[in-house]
Amino acid sequence: xxxxxxxxxxxxxxxxxxxxxxxxxxxxxxxxxxxxxxxxxxxxxxxxxxxxxxxxxxxxxxxxxxxxxxxxxxxxxxxxxxxxxxxxxxxxxxxxxxxxxxxxxxxxxxxxxxxxxxxxxxxxxxxxxxxxxxxxxxxxxxxxxxxxxxxxxxxxxxxxxxxxxx
Numbered sequence: 001x002x003x004x005x006x007x008x009x010x011x012x013x014x015x016x017x018x019x020x021x022x023x024x025x026x027x028x029x030x031x032x033x034x035x036x037x038x039x040x041x042x043x044x045x046x047x048x049x050x051x052x053x054x055x056x057x058x059x060x061x062x063x064x065x066x067x068x069x070x071x072x073x074x075x076x077x078x079x080x081x082x083x084x085x086x087x088x089x090x091x092x093x094x095x096x097x098x099x100x101x102x103x104x105x106x107x108x109x110x111x112x113x114x115x116x117x118x119x120x121x122x123x124x125x126x127x128x129x130x131x132x133x134x135x136x137x138x139x140x141x142x143x144x145x146x147x148x149x150x151x152x153x154x155x156x157x158x159x160x161x162x163x164x165x166x
Contacts, residue, residue, distance in 0.1 A: 022145040023156050024121050026131040032094040032119040037063035039123045040088070040095075043135065044068075046166050047142050051159035054081065058144075058161060066090045072099075080104045095120040097130055 026032065043060040050056065054076040061069045072084040086099035097118040101109035110116065118130035126137040132147040140163040145156050 022134050022158075023132055023147045024129045024134070025147075026119060026121060032096070032131075033122040033129075034093050035095050035120050035123045035128075036090055036093075037066070037068055037088065037095070040068070040128050040135075042126050042137050043070075043088075043128075043142075046164045047161035048164050049159065049161040051144075052157055056159055056161070058142075058159075082109075095130075097133065 041063065044062050046057070046059050048055070048057045052074060054074055055078075056075070057073045059071050067087050067089040070086050070088075072086065074081050074083070081104060083102050083104075084099045085102070086097060088095055088097045098115040100115060103109070118133045121129040121131060123129070128135050134145045136143050142161040142163070144159040144161065146159075147154050147156050
């Protein structure tokens with residue numbers, strides 16, 4: 001698995017740096033933006049397409065009890081490399097996306113009590129900006145930009161999804 005972490009980290013350093021303007025960051029001391037799940041119901045559904053040099057699938061379930069839940073899978077040449085489980089939760093008139101990564105054998109990348117978190121910056125029409133991650137829907141297409149860090153370097157990866165039937 002360390003081999004895939006290295007490959008993923010190396011690829012992330014090289015990929016999609018031109019999209020950096022698509023990702024916003026919260027400044028130190030800046031409060032998260034205001035929003036609720038009804039503003040992002042357009043995320044619901046099954047999305048698939050290229051990303052990170054392989055094939056990706058992402059599923060968003062409808063909001064229930066103050067959160068939307070979903071999953072992500074990354075395949076390289078048809079083989080599952082890693083997956084994510086994520087929750088977009090309402091918190092104090094704002095929202096936070098929390099996710100965990102898992103290897104193909106379900107070994108967690110993050111410790112039991114740790115999550116990767118993206119706090120809300122703003123929502124406009126069918127675009128949501130989170131701290132380091134942006135999702136924008138245009139018709140049956142969804143583009144996701146995420147800032148990836150490796151050591152002291154960062155890059156922005158783009159995922160170009162199309163809505164699919166299950």
